[in-house]
Amino acid sequence: MTRAAESPLRTAPPSVLARCRELLRDLLRFDTTNPPGDEGPAAARVADAFAAAGVEHQVLFSEGRPNVVARLPGTGARRPLLVHGHLDVVPADPRRWTHPPFEAVEADGCLWGRGAIDCKNMVAMGAAVLIGLKEAGVQPARDLVFAAVSDEELGCEHGSRFLVDEHPELLEGVEYALGEGGGFSVHFGGRRFYPIMTAEKGLAWLRVIADGEPGHGSMPDPDCAVNQLVAALARITRARLPLHRTEVVDRFLADLSRNAPTSAALALRLMTQSSRVRDFVLDRLFPAPELARPFGALLANTVSANVLRAGEKTNVIPGRATAELDGRTLPGQTTADLIRELETLAGPEVRFEVLQSAPPTETSPDTELFRHLCATVRRHDPEGIPLPALCPGFTDAKHFSRLGIRCYGFMPLRLPPDLRFARLFHGDDERIPLDGLDWGTRVLWDTLLGA
Structure with a gap:
């Protein structure tokens, strides 16, 4: 041996x-x-x-x-x-x-x-x-x-x-x-x-629920559960959640910027200034557009709506509509923190349940x-x-x-x-x-x- x-x-x-x-x-x-x-x-x-x-x-x-x-x-x-x-x-x-x-x-x-x-x-x-x-x-x-x-x-x-x-x-x-x-x-x-x-985000799988009055599909209800859910999801998923700086990402960006060209290094330094500046950099200035999504995920809690359920018959307005969300939380953040951020965007018409979570x-x-x-x-x-x-x-x-x-x-x-x-x-x-x-x-x- x-x-x-x-x-x-x-x-x-x-x-x-x-x-x-x-x-x-x-x-x-x-x-x-x-x-x-x-x-x-x-x-x-x-x-x-x-x-x-x-x-x-x-x-x-x-x-x-x-x-x-x-x-x-x-x-x-x-x-x-x-x-x-x-x-x-x-x-x-x-x-x-x-x-x-x-x-x-x-x-x-x-x-x-x-x-x-x-x-x-x-x-x-x-x-x-x-x-x-x-x-x-x-x-x-x-x-x-x-x-x-x-x-x-x-x-x-x-x-x-x-x-x-x-x-x-x-x-x-x-x-x-x-x-x-x-x-x-x-x-x-x-x-x-x-x-x-050296670190990974936390897991927060959630269900978002909208309730409304069931009814006949021939008489559309603008306040039905499906419409409430769709509106809430649009507000949740089209906006980036607030910027949160973390030690591991600050170090990652600093190491990256030291070895990147001047323009790319400037974009990396700007991203952590504020949520608004981050969004502008990712949408307009980021030197590698194909990496904007993964880099954006390093700076905020995230959520993706991946499973939607509502109704069983074409001619019946359902009384409940739900979506399952894949949420991820940054170091220093909790599932409760993520839900508070989502509630601010979604409005009072929907509520959230935790399906599974891990820090x-x-x-x-x-x-x-x-x-x-x-x-x-x-x-x-x-x-x-x-x-x-x-x-x-x-x-x-x-x-x-x-x-x-x-x-x-x-x-x-x-x-x-x-x-x-x-x-x-x-x-x-x-x-x-x-x-x-x-x-x-x-x-x-x-x-x-x-x-």
């Missing part, structure tokens, strides 16, 4: 890159749309790969939903590190895709499929690297724990939350975790940046591991600039952090500047550049070897 510090294998062997590609292709062919999830075959594929390599692992079930947990023993010189990803994916409408979302088509230098970047790629990279280290006889300084979980897309109940609540012993002593939410390249101002997630999470970037992540990125891309960042979504870090684990979003991936990567998350034509996947696998190998 070779200790990681003594290993000459600083570069991932070709077999690891090939295994990662093969495993990702197989995982993309499993339809794990959540709901219902049906992650069983995908979990079995991962577990079989570990079994064939002799990697210690187990599969734990929450109401039939599987979670694969593996461990590669280290020397014990440092506390364990967790690598995690999720097997479930959001729905995909094949009519809107260039290639079918569950056939893992290779075209234009990319592997196409739902889950290619969210987040079966992280599962494939993590599993391939662990197996590769095992086969190479390398013993890292830390135990490396790997988790491929279910149900992240619907709030983690049968995945990371289940592991934390029911099997915390499997994660005992884990100091750090690496998962999705950052580590991929972003092109801005002619430079290549690698935001590494924001934060981890300091001033750690040995974060510095190691940055150094590893620079080693593989000397022109790249790693920096701490806020993830506008939520990940399984929400629950792993409850055990005191310091969680970073580090899913390394180098992307071409013309790929509108942010729109691929939960969007049409999700795909991953294969050369970028290989780059990310090499970075993750180097990361875990030296962690």
